[in-house]
Amino acid sequence: MAIISGIRVHDIRFPTSLQADGSDAMNKDGDYSAAYLVLETDSGLRGHGFTFTIGRGNDLCAAAARQRAEPLIGRDVDSLLDDLGAIYRELADDSQLRWLGPEKGVVHLAMAAVMNALWDMAARRAGVPLWRLLVDMTPDQLADAADLRYLSDALTREEAVGILRAAEPGRERRIAELTARGGYPCYTTSAGWLGYSDDKLRALLQEAKDDGHRHFKIKVGADLEEDRRRLRIAREVVGWDAELMIDANQVWDVPQAIDWVNELAEFRPLWIEEPTSPDDVLGHAAIRRAVSPIGVASGEHGMNRVLFKQMFQAEAIDFCQLDSARLASVNEILSVYLMAQKFGVPVCPHAGGVGLCELVQHLSIFDFVAVSASLDKRLTEYVDNLHEHFTDPVVVSNGHYVLPSHPGYSAELHEESIERYEFPTGTYWLERSAEGVLVSR
Amino acid sequence: MAIISGIRVHDIRFPTSLQADGSDAMNKDGDYSAAYLVLETDSGLRGHGFTFTIGRGNDLCAAAARQRAEPLIGRDVDSLLDDLGAIYRELADDSQLRWLGPEKGVVHLAMAAVMNALWDMAARRAGVPLWRLLVDMTPDQLADAADLRYLSDALTREEAVGILRAAEPGRERRIAELTARGGYPCYTTSAGWLGYSDDKLRALLQEAKDDGHRHFKIKVGADLEEDRRRLRIAREVVGWDAELMIDANQVWDVPQAIDWVNELAEFRPLWIEEPTSPDDVLGHAAIRRAVSPIGVASGEHGMNRVLFKQMFQAEAIDFCQLDSARLASVNEILSVYLMAQKFGVPVCPHAGGVGLCELVQHLSIFDFVAVSASLDKRLTEYVDNLHEHFTDPVVVSNGHYVLPSHPGYSAELHEESIERYEFPTGTYWLERSAEGVLVSR
Numbered sequence: 001m002a003i004i005s006g007i008r009v010h011d012i013r014f015p016t017s018l019q020a021d022g023s024d025a026m027n028k029d030g031d032y033s034a035a036y037l038v039l040e041t042d043s044g045l046r047g048h049g050f051t052f053t054i055g056r057g058n059d060l061c062a063a064a065a066r067q068r069a070e071p072l073i074g075r076d077v078d079s080l081l082d083d084l085g086a087i088y089r090e091l092a093d094d095s096q097l098r099w100l101g102p103e104k105g106v107v108h109l110a111m112a113a114v115m116n117a118l119w120d121m122a123a124r125r126a127g128v129p130l131w132r133l134l135v136d137m138t139p140d141q142l143a144d145a146a147d148l149r150y151l152s153d154a155l156t157r158e159e160a161v162g163i164l165r166a167a168e169p170g171r172e173r174r175i176a177e178l179t180a181r182g183g184y185p186c187y188t189t190s191a192g193w194l195g196y197s198d199d200k201l202r203a204l205l206q207e208a209k210d211d212g213h214r215h216f217k218i219k220v221g222a223d224l225e226e227d228r229r230r231l232r233i234a235r236e237v238v239g240w241d242a243e244l245m246i247d248a249n250q251v252w253d254v255p256q257a258i259d260w261v262n263e264l265a266e267f268r269p270l271w272i273e274e275p276t277s278p279d280d281v282l283g284h285a286a287i288r289r290a291v292s293p294i295g296v297a298s299g300e301h302g303m304n305r306v307l308f309k310q311m312f313q314a315e316a317i318d319f320c321q322l323d324s325a326r327l328a329s330v331n332e333i334l335s336v337y338l339m340a341q342k343f344g345v346p347v348c349p350h351a352g353g354v355g356l357c358e359l360v361q362h363l364s365i366f367d368f369v370a371v372s373a374s375l376d377k378r379l380t381e382y383v384d385n386l387h388e389h390f391t392d393p394v395v396v397s398n399g400h401y402v403l404p405s406h407p408g409y410s411a412e413l414h415e416e417s418i419e420r421y422e423f424p425t426g427t428y429w430l431e432r433s434a435e436g437v438l439v440s441r
Numbered sequence: 442m443a444i445i446s447g448i449r450v451h452d453i454r455f456p457t458s459l460q461a462d463g464s465d466a467m468n469k470d471g472d473y474s475a476a477y478l479v480l481e482t483d484s485g486l487r488g489h490g491f492t493f494t495i496g497r498g499n500d501l502c503a504a505a506a507r508q509r510a511e512p513l514i515g516r517d518v519d520s521l522l523d524d525l526g527a528i529y530r531e532l533a534d535d536s537q538l539r540w541l542g543p544e545k546g547v548v549h550l551a552m553a554a555v556m557n558a559l560w561d562m563a564a565r566r567a568g569v570p571l572w573r574l575l576v577d578m579t580p581d582q583l584a585d586a587a588d589l590r591y592l593s594d595a596l597t598r599e600e601a602v603g604i605l606r607a608a609e610p611g612r613e614r615r616i617a618e619l620t621a622r623g624g625y626p627c628y629t630t631s632a633g634w635l636g637y638s639d640d641k642l643r644a645l646l647q648e649a650k651d652d653g654h655r656h657f658k659i660k661v662g663a664d665l666e667e668d669r670r671r672l673r674i675a676r677e678v679v680g681w682d683a684e685l686m687i688d689a690n691q692v693w694d695v696p697q698a699i700d701w702v703n704e705l706a707e708f709r710p711l712w713i714e715e716p717t718s719p720d721d722v723l724g725h726a727a728i729r730r731a732v733s734p735i736g737v738a739s740g741e742h743g744m745n746r747v748l749f750k751q752m753f754q755a756e757a758i759d760f761c762q763l764d765s766a767r768l769a770s771v772n773e774i775l776s777v778y779l780m781a782q783k784f785g786v787p788v789c790p791h792a793g794g795v796g797l798c799e800l801v802q803h804l805s806i807f808d809f810v811a812v813s814a815s816l817d818k819r820l821t822e823y824v825d826n827l828h829e830h831f832t833d834p835v836v837v838s839n840g841h842y843v844l845p846s847h848p849g850y851s852a853e854l855h856e857e858s859i860e861r862y863e864f865p866t867g868t869y870w871l872e873r874s875a876e877g878v879l880v881s882r
Contacts, residue, residue, distance in 0.1 A: 027536045055537035056508065060547060064501055095468045096496035102691070102719065102742060105546010106501060150718040153695035153727065250543070254594035277591040278543065279747040281722060282754050286594065301543060306720040313723050 002043035002077040007069045010036045011062040012413065013055060013423040014354065014386060015432070023195030025221035026249040030054030032386060033423070034354045035061035035110070036413060037069060039117045041077050047121025048412040051109040051325040052353040058423065064110035067097065069117075081122040085145040088115055088331040092147070104303040108328060115329030116359070120409035130409040131362040134330070135171055135369050139164035142370075146334035147305060154309045160338045167373045174369045175403075183400030184364045185375060186382040187215030187245070189352055194219040198233060205237040212398040214242045215379055217273070221248035224263060231267040240268070247273035250301070254283040258290040271295035271319055278302060284316035297321055300350035304328070305335045312343035319377070321350045324359035333363060337371050346376065352383030357394045358410035361401040389417035443484035443518040448510045451477045452503040453854065454496060454864040455795065455827055456873075464636030466662035467690035471495030473827060474864070475795045476502035476551070477854060478510060480558045482518050488562025489853040492550040492766040493794040499864065505551035508538065510558075522563040526586040529556055529772040533588070545744040549769060556770030557800070561850035571850040572803040575771070576612055576810050580605035583811075587775035588746060595750045601779045608814045615810045616844075624841030625805045626816060627823040628656030628686070630793055635660040639674060646678040653839035655683045656820055658714070662689035665704060672708040681709070688714035691742070695724040699731040712736035712760055719743060725757035738762055741791035745769070746776045753784035760818070762791045765800035774804060778812050787817065793824030798835045799851035802842040830858035 017029040035058050039047040051061050068091060072080065080087050091111065092098070100107045123130040134142070139161045148157055178184060191204035205216060218234050220227040227246075234244055246269045252260060257275035272294055276283045278301035288296040299321030302308055311317050320340045327333050340347045347367055349360040364380045372378070380401060387393035391412040395402040404410055420428045458470040476499050480488040492502050509532060513521065521528050532552065533539070541548045564571040575583070580602045589598055619625060629652075632645035646657060659675050661668040668687075675685055687710045693701060698716035713735055717724045719742035729737040736759030743749055743763060752758050761781045768774050781788045788808055790801040805821045813819070821842060828834035832853045836843040845851055861869045 027540065030537065030540070053537070054540045056535065057505070057538045057541045057548060060501055060505055060508075060541065063504070064498070064547070067497060067501075094497065096471065096494070097498045099468065099471070099495045100498045100501065100550065101546050104720070104744065105542050105548065106505070107498060107546065109541065150694055150721060150724070152697075153724060253591055256593075277747045279545070279745065280591060280751065282751045283591070283594060283747075303545065304720065306718045306724075310721065310723045 002041045002045060004039055004072045004075050004077060004080070005042045006040040007066060007073065008038040008040065009062045009066045010418050011059045011423045012036050012354070012418060012421050013058060013429070014421055015428070016385070017055070023193045024219040024247065024249040025194060025251040027054060028195070032354045033058040034413070035065050035113055036418070037065045037113045037117050039069065039072065039121060043077070045077065045121060045125055047117035047124070048408070049113045049115065049117025049120055049329070050355060050411060051113040052356055053109070057106070060106050061109050061113070064106050065113040068107070068110045068114045072114075077121070077125075080118065081125055083144070084115070084118055084122060085331060087118065088145070088147065088328070092328070103306070103328070108304060109326060111328040112325050115331060116325065116409060116411060119330050120411050124408045127407050129362060129404045129406060131365040131369070131404070134362075134366045135175070139168065142334060145331055146338065147328065147331045148335055150306050151309055151335060151339065154313055155335070155339050155342055159342060163338055163341050164370065167370050170373065171369050174373060178365060178368065179403060181400065182398055183402040184361060184368065185379055186396060186399060186401050187217060187243070187379045188213045188382050188384070189217040190382075190384045191216060192218035192234070194222060198230070201230060202233055202237055205234060209238055209242070214399060215245065215270070216242060217245040217247055219249065220246045220264065221251040221260070224260060227264060231264060235267060243270045245269055245271050245273060245297070248275050250274045250277055252276050254280070254286055257287050261287070261291045261294060265291075265294060269294055271297040273297040273321070274300070279307065281307070281310040281314050281316050284311065285314040288316055288318065295319055297348070299323065301326065305332050305339075308336045309339055312339050312345060317345060320345050320347045321381075322347060323350045324356055324363060337363075337367055341371050346372070346378045348379050349381065351381040352385065354386050355390060355411060357382055357387065358390055358392070361394055361404060362409060364401070365403060389413050443482045443486060445480055445513045445516050445518060445521070446483040447481040448507060448514065449479040449481065450503045450507045451859050452500050452864045453477050453795070453859060453862050454499060454870070455862055456869070457826070458496070464634045465660040465688065465690040466635060466692040468495060469636070473795045474499040475854070476506050476554055477859070478506045478554045478558050480510065480513065480562060484518070486518065486562060486566055488558035488565070489849070490554045490556070490558030490561055490770070491796060491852060492554040493797055494550070498547070501547050502550050502554070505547050506554040509548070509551045509555045513555075518562070518566075521559065522566055524585070525556070525559055525563060526772060528559065529586070529588065529769070533769070544747070544769070549745060550767060552769040553766045556772060557766065557850060557852060560771050561852050565849045568848050570803060570845045570847060572806040572810070572845070575803075575807045576616070580609065583775060586772055587779065588769065588772045589776055591747050592750055592776060592780065595754055596776070596780050596783055600783060604779055604782050605811065608811050611814065612810050615814060619806060619809065620844060622841065623839055624843040625802060625809065626820055627837060627840060627842055628658060628684070628820045629654045629823050629825070630658040631823075631825045632657060633659035633675070635663060639671070642671060643674055643678055646675060650679055650683070655840060656686065656711070657683060658686040658688055658822075660690065661687045661705065662692040662701070665701060668705060672705060676708060684711045686710055686712050686714060686738070689716050691715045691718055693717050695721070695727055698728050702728070702732045702735060706732075706735060710735055712738040714738040714762070715741070720748065722748070722751040722755050722757050725752065726755040729757055729759065736760055738789070740764065742767065746773050746780075749777045750780055753780050753786060758786060761786050761788045762822075763788060764791045765797055765804060778804075778808055782812050787813070787819045789820050790822065792822040793826065795827050796831060796852060798823055798828065798842075799831055799833070802835055802845060803850060805842070806844060830854050
């Protein structure tokens with residue numbers, strides 16, 4: 001009988017702001033960071049999980065993850081992993097921590113880190129990648145794991161099980177289909193950051209196109225004329241058969257979003273992403289009605305399943321961009337996938353940052369194999385950044401995520417990366433401090 | 442020229458769980474806590490602010506408040522206090538901390554603490570209580586201070602100014618009116634906590650009735666038969682002329698809320714409070730339609746102004762219970778009051794906890810004097826708990842908050858209370874630790 005014997009928590013920060021990687025109209029100087037947690041057992045089995053932030057405050061998430069995980073110490077590993085719905089509910093029911101959300105912000109990001117580590121451990125125990133672990137669960141087991149609280153007016157447990165049962169036939173056939181086509185389709189955001197020069201934009205788009213990508217995302221929203229210039233360049237490079245998506249990262253009020261997006265309609269974007277506050281369900285719905293046929297996409301800041309429920313009920317989004325480190329891991333993400341399926345909204349997960357690509361590939365594969373059984377309008381984000389720090393990095397080839405094969409949730413960082421980028425005591429940050437260079441913080 | 446010379450942050454926790462004070466269907470064992478912050482200047486002027494939590498995680502809010510406040514160090518006091526809208530926007534625009542919300546959870550609670558301290562300092566500098574400081578501001582000055590971002594589809598700046606201008610005539614007359622009637626009307630929650638015995642419930646209701654209260658709130662939602670028994674007792678004690686409110690503290694899904702509340706309709710509650718997830722705008726709207734004429738009240742967990750905007754737009758609530766330590770202080774609260782006025786929803790602020798009564802009395806007085814000019818359906822919560830720790834505690838008499846007269850936002854804790862209840866190093870907690878009594882944490 002193995003027990004959880006220890007928790008290690010690390011505040012890991014990468015100095016991405018130095019290259020303007022990840023710059024957009026709202027987030028000009030992010031230092032991509034992970035509040036990273038390792039659950040250790042006395043049998044040697046481990047679980048790795050994290051939540052993603054962009055710098056300052058990553059220490060808050062790390063501290064919160066430790067508090068969230070403390071009730072796991074001394075617990076029997078098999079009992080925990082055999083019923084991940086039960087331990088999720090136990091941790092979520094901590095009423096004192098719940099007050100700090102509820103189910104949002106730092107304490108919820110910390111729940112994501114902890115439950116991600118438990119799901120990683122469960123997949124490692126089974127000796128399979130996470131997507132396979134999920135695919136091998138029955139509809140009832142999946143519904144037991146899912147957090148369906150507050151959702152019954154949109155999705156009952158019976159409906160959840162029904163959706164999963166309907167997709168049971170053909171699971172293995174769809175795995176074979178994904179394998180044959182080279183993986184799960186993705187689009188790239190690597191080219192379009194706002195802080196890049198026109199030349200860099202042009203070169204990166206060309207490079208991505210040459211690599212086989214057909215979907216390209218461009219950041220907008222700081223200046224309308226600049227947006228026009230950058231989108232003109234983008235269409236010149238990628239042509240009119242490829243898809244362009246635009247992303248405003250929440251800079252607009254609702255009326256402004258409607259006007260601005262319609263001004264850019266000539267570039268025929270597939271979607272406008274995060275046109276306003278991520279909390280504004282009714283605002284997204286109003287924008288969607290006013291900018292059609294341009295789609296509305298949102299979700300990377302979608303705080304929890306209740307927000308997504310309303311996005312679906314209000315017909316506010318055309319594309320659901322759930323985040324694997326903001327929602328409380330597979331337990332809550334399952335519910336969002338099931339609601340999306342019921343309401344007919346394709347899920348195109350947010351990725352990039354640190355390790356989000358590593359996580360979402362598992363979710364997208366699971367969605368196709370066991371929930372939606374469709375690739376129509378489904379594209380998972382991909383950003384070519386920071387993968388080298390992971391022991392099982394994503395492999396993207398010809399515009400597809402190749403199916404991961406190693407056991408776990410692909411969430412483990414190299415120990416050397418931890419030693420170098422732990423903040424503020426890692427060697428990288430000590431060197432910068434010695435040089436008097438003050439980045440982030 | 443004075444500058445901000447220092448920040449003191451304290452994690453203050455009171456062992457309220459020992460008496461089941463504050464117990465309800467969701468929060469069974471809260472230890473009322475304050476992440477408390479003192480801004481110090483080299484002139485001796487100080488500002489005191491806090492956010493309220495119920496125990497574990499209060500350290501996260503304290504740490505976040507320190508991070509939020511750090512940019513204030515060395516800044517000119519008069520420049521800051523002359524334009525509290527500008528410094529609010531500067532702090533809120535920290536994109537790295539913003540990622541952790543945005544505008545919700547721990548980092549937003551921390552913003553509340555910091556801005557509460559600045560507003561306290563501004564009122565002290567002026568030598569007046571906060572409500573008077575606000576009443577003395579012009580409509581344009583108030584609109585400058587308010588956070589109107591993301592609201593223009595519901596409330597433009599012009600509308601905000603227009604509402605304030607409409608209430609300008611009669612400000613002084615309404616202050617005199619409040620003074621003459623003994624203050625601002627309140628209702629009490631002191632009696633109805635779920636963890637209290639029937640005898641204690643009966644005795645406390647009788648006591649509150651004898652003290653002049655006419656509105657009484659009872660916690661419900663754990664067990665329908667128990668709810669019936671407790672409401673029967675309540676009606677026996679307070680009669681049918683008094684108002685009863687019921688509060689479920691988010692325990693129900695939407696369909697369950699509708700069924701349960703209708704089962705309790707015979708007790709003629711004025712409102713059902715927090716029937717489901719506080720994030721569920723559309724759920725509240727559905728419940729409201731289905732339980733009428735019982736009103737729906739929500740807001741103590743209303744995370745930010747965008748949530749309240751939607752509550753108003755969707756006609757989801759009959760009573761707006763904004764929280765003075767969860768919304769980002771006066772800057773964001775102003776916006777909610779102005780929207781509430783436009784949409785015709787009375788604001789009945791949440792209070793209780795630690796020091797929330799001390800804060801909300803100022804807001805309610807300001808609302809009557811300068812925004813709504815009405816007391817119709819307006820009642821501010823009152824809980825008789827922990828006031829002795831404040832240097833300028835509320836005075837409630839005959840069911841009214843007596844107008845506070847000391848300079849500031851009534852947010853200052855006695856130094857002896859800090860020394861005794863700071864966690865875990867205060868004398869109270871050291872004594873408990875020495876006894877081996879493990880409370881909270």
